[in-house]
Structures are given as C-alpha cells and as structure tokens.
Amino acid sequence: MAPSHGTVHIRIPCPDCGWAEKRADRTRLARLDEDGATFTAVCLDHGHYESHVDPEDDQPYLDLATLYRNLVKERALGRDPDVLHVMMKGGDWAFGCQLVDGALGALGTPAAQMPMRIFTPQVLAPTGAKLSKSLLREQGTGALPADVEPWMLDTTTWPGELDNYVDSLVWLVGELLTDPKHFFRSFTVRELGRLMSARPTAMPVRAHEMGIYKRYFDLIATGRKTTEIRVNDASRKKIKEGSLIRFRCQGDEVLTRVTRVARYANFDEMFDHESVASVNPLATREEQVNNIRQIYPPEREALGVVAIGIQLVDPPRTI
Ligand SMILES: [Zn+2]
Incomplete structure (x- = not known):
C-alpha cells in the first residue's frame, strides 16, 4: 500500500496541536487487540504521544493516505449486499486502483464484493x-x-x-x-x-429534460398526446405552468410548454379526472393503467402522480 515508501501513512493528530506527520515515519502500532489499536507517534513541537483507536468510539480521528483510505472504503461498502456502491474517480486514479485491488485480493475479498468503478476523463x-x-x-x-x-x-x-x-x-x-x-x-x-x-452561437433554450418511449414520443410530436403522466418525484415537483419540457427519444427531441399541472394520489384517481384520450388516444383507460404500472412499481406510484398538460413549441428535429 505504500510502494514508494514502505510505510503505510496512518496519520494520528497530536492531541495538543492537531497536526500529524504527513508520512507517518514515527507512527507505530503499539498494541492491537479486541479493545482496539494503540498507536504511538511524535509531534515535532510536542513530542511523543499515544492514541487509542476503537471502532466503538468515535472520538479518535484517524487520517489515512489516499490508497489506504480507498481500500477501507471499498472493503467496507462492498459488504452491503442490498446497495450497489459505485466509485467515481478521475482517470489518474486508474493506476492507483491496481494497488487497491492487490490489497482487496490479499484480504480475500469475494468477487461479488469487488467495487464497481467509473473513471472520469482528465x-x-x-x-x-x-x-x-x-x-x-x-x-x-x-x-x-x-x-x-x-x-x-x-x-x-x-x-x-x-x-x-x-x-x-x-x-x-x-x-x-x-x-x-x-x-x-x-x-x-x-x-x-x-x-x-465550436459551440453554436445560439444555445438551446433551457428546459426540463425527459426521456420517453418512442410510441409516446411520436404522439407528442404529432400533437396527439397533450397530457404527460409521471410520478411526483423531486424533479417533477419543480414543473409549473409555463415551464418548458424537452422530450427526448433516441436522437429525436421535441420542445413543449406546460399548460397546466394537476397532482393526484395515484393513477386511478388521475384517470378519474383526466381525459384518457389526451394521455394516449390509442389505448383504453384499463390498458393505459396497466402500461403505466409496468413502468412505475408501487413504491414509485406512492410518491403521487402528476398530470402535465403540454403543447408543442417547436417542430421536432433530429440532432
Ligand atoms: Zn503537537
């Protein structure tokens, strides 16, 4: 974990001034047992000190160098089987990860607990x-x-x-x-x-962006669908009458203006009040409710439902 130096940089701040040795040259692990770990270290101003690190106790502050910190994070987060943790890092970290992988391997980390990582361009x-x-x-x-x-x-x-x-x-x-x-x-x-x-001289008008299936996109682009249905999650709560929405499907987009917004407890209540044909002129109410519930599971519907009246602003174009 410290190939250039040979010492893992575990930095434990001085209790008097809060500073710690950058390279942990004088930091030693004195004791390690079920009660935790005791380190000794040296402050250039205040001399020798001792610090006890115990996972049950949130008092001691432990500063780990980048490599070791990432090993701890990835090893700890990978244990949760119900959450997919994704590590996002700059591309320069791709090489550092080889060392983390070596350490995860040495710890016997199962393949299913190896982290997923995305590297961004530099x-x-x-x-x-x-x-x-x-x-x-x-x-x-x-x-x-x-x-x-x-x-x-x-x-x-x-x-x-x-x-x-x-x-x-x-x-x-x-x-x-x-x-x-x-x-x-x-x-x-x-x-x-x-x-x-090389950017265009006129920037595209600002709008809420929504992806949509091809069959619904075509109905919107031809002006036959004038009500869009979504669950009322955080991003939809910002939509107001007069807002612009840009619907996108594959390479196509269509810009619409919001004519009205109505919120309901669920899809059944929504269809009691909204025109079925304005949501989709090609399907019955029963078919539409079935289709929508295939897209949104019950926990999403529980957020509530928003019906958004839309009208075309620009003719659709291919980008
Ligand atoms: Zn000090």
Missing part, C-alpha cells in the same frame, strides 16, 4: 500531465500552460453572461456524452478550448 496540460490545480494555487497563474484559457480557471473572465457560460458548459457535456468513447479518454486544455469555440 483535463491535460499540453505536456500530457494532468492540469494541476494545486500547482496553480501554489505558483499562481504564471505557472499556467500556454493553452489554458482564463475562463477555465476563473469563471469571471468568461467573455459573456454567466448564463451563457453555464449553457456553454452544459452544451459541452452534452457533446461529450453523445458517444461513450468520448468519455473514456482525456482532453487537453487546447482541445477543450477548440470544442468550446
């Missing part, structure tokens, strides 16, 4: 090194590689309104997600700058 300086924010903090913008545009580190230098900056970033993320292979690579600051300057 932003690279022209040299191929990760663009280091801590270096910039220490050395100032004088240390910036030539291709870093000022807005990449300081949003106030964006040449335009804040809304345009946000829309441009959202657009960039959308572009990167158009193909999974974009995600599994890294981007130089120069390439990010090039992509951003």
